[in-house]
Amino acid sequence: MTATVPAGPPVAGPRNALTDVAGLRVGHHERSDGGYLTGTTVVLAPPGGMVAGVDVRGGAPGTRETDLLHPTASLQRVHAVTLTGGSAFGLAAAGGVALALEERGVGFDVGPGLDAAGADPAGGPAVPPVVPIVPAAVLFDLGRGGVFRARPDEAFGRAAVEDALRADADRMTRSGLVGAGTGALTCGIKGGLGMASAVLGGTVTVAAMVVANAVGSPLDPRTGELLGARWLLPGDAPDLRSPDPDDARTLAELVATRDPFLTVPSRSQGIEEAEESDDAVSVGPAGTSDGATSIRATTLVVVATDATLSKSQCTKLAGTAHDGLARALNPVHTAYDGDTVFGVSTAQGPVPDEIGLHRILTVSADVVTRALVRALLAARSVATPGGNWSSYSDLAPSAVGSR
Numbered sequence: 001m002t003a004t005v006p007a008g009p010p011v012a013g014p015r016n017a018l019t020d021v022a023g024l025r026v027g028h029h030e031r032s033d034g035g036y037l038t039g040t041t042v043v044l045a046p047p048g049g050m051v052a053g054v055d056v057r058g059g060a061p062g063t064r065e066t067d068l069l070h071p072t073a074s075l076q077r078v079h080a081v082t083l084t085g086g087s088a089f090g091l092a093a094a095g096g097v098a099l100a101l102e103e104r105g106v107g108f109d110v111g112p113g114l115d116a117a118g119a120d121p122a123g124g125p126a127v128p129p130v131v132p133i134v135p136a137a138v139l140f141d142l143g144r145g146g147v148f149r150a151r152p153d154e155a156f157g158r159a160a161v162e163d164a165l166r167a168d169a170d171r172m173t174r175s176g177l178v179g180a181g182t183g184a185l186t187c188g189i190k191g192g193l194g195m196a197s198a199v200l201g202g203t204v205t206v207a208a209m210v211v212a213n214a215v216g217s218p219l220d221p222r223t224g225e226l227l228g229a230r231w232l233l234p235g236d237a238p239d240l241r242s243p244d245p246d247d248a249r250t251l252a253e254l255v256a257t258r259d260p261f262l263t264v265p266s267r268s269q270g271i272e273e274a275e276e277s278d279d280a281v282s283v284g285p286a287g288t289s290d291g292a293t294s295i296r297a298t299t300l301v302v303v304a305t306d307a308t309l310s311k312s313q314c315t316k317l318a319g320t321a322h323d324g325l326a327r328a329l330n331p332v333h334t335a336y337d338g339d340t341v342f343g344v345s346t347a348q349g350p351v352p353d354e355i356g357l358h359r360i361l362t363v364s365a366d367v368v369t370r371a372l373v374r375a376l377l378a379a380r381s382v383a384t385p386g387g388n389w390s391s392y393s394d395l396a397p398s399a400v401g402s403r
Helices: 087-103 154-166 227-231 243-259 271-276 311-328 354-378
Strands: 025-033 039-042 051-056 078-082 135-140 193-200 204-211 299-306 340-345 382-384 387-389
Touching: 039 051, 039 154, 039 204, 051 154, 051 311, 078 087, 078 154, 078 299, 087 135, 087 154, 154 271, 154 387, 193 299, 193 354, 193 387, 227 311, 227 354, 299 311
Parallel strands: 078 135, 299 340
Antiparallel strands: 025 039, 039 078, 051 340, 193 204, 204 299, 382 387
16 A cells, blocks of 8 residues: 655755665775775665665666666565775675675575585584675775775675674764775765765655765856755755855866866875975876876765665666766766666655655655765865875865855
8 A cells, every 4th residue: 555755845864864764774994094095885784685776877887786676687675785996896895795794694595405504614603595685886996095906805895794783873874085985086076975864754764875986077167166055955064155266266277177187296296295285285196197097987876765665666766866966966977987876775664656756756866966965075185195185175165164
């Protein structure tokens, strides 16, 4: 039996985070030392799994198990979703997530007869014969910490699961340079991870987690304002305002070039010297003069609801959520991006009627835009042997209450 989702303006959930959808747990693992600037984020389903769909619109995606999310595929539930840095190499982190879940007996039950005793040939503890279903998507952040091979592996996935299982409610709402957002960039501005949520009529929650790592610009070239800021709800970013003319000019110069790598310290200059120069707020990779060959990106999203949706409806949820990226980035879904949105339902709430589903889909785009803006505002400037990238807050301090 379907239920009506009451009309009325949405309000942010109690934590304004993905975990406002009850039952979801979020964990991260990241490194920003030893040549690393990368990380992995996992969203764990409640017991029994969650329904999921996916919509991939970037021209250069890297994914795992997304075919299983097609509405015609037989499996109906997934046990986690992994977002990670490391480009194609980072898919190894999802393997670590799957192994960590298997060790806990979480997964698709493949039944008796397959090592029914659950014995580990290596002598480990017995586990039931399950196959965790862990769709994943990667973003490009290779070399941003200075070492190309410093990237997420199986251990990152395991650590992210551990973090999700032990984290308290506040820890699961962390944003900025955490998990998959650690090495993220957006048009050369330091990106990161952000969240936002909305409650509809007090009955249904829709929430998003976005890793902002895009080729496209998040800025209005005329004013320096964040394109998605007009979609914010009260409390999302209470100190945000329009940049003053000087900061707007700095940001406009950045956008006008359409080059994410404006200032390139020479091999002889070094990061510390670059930081002391007049271009301290400029951005770019160290030791290269060819920005075009370095434009590799991908924005990743999980949008979730507690409303009971089917796989096809979750797929539509993911597709509509892409509109939230289009509001906040220009251009979006480029040949250099692998923009991927996972739509998930915990199926613990009402089955929406036709109008109710429409409201959920509409708000899915809103929470994605808000989460992306909050990701950029939560980011901080970073200087590594791999490059020097300034945050929006440092590029335009007047916009964040530092006039």
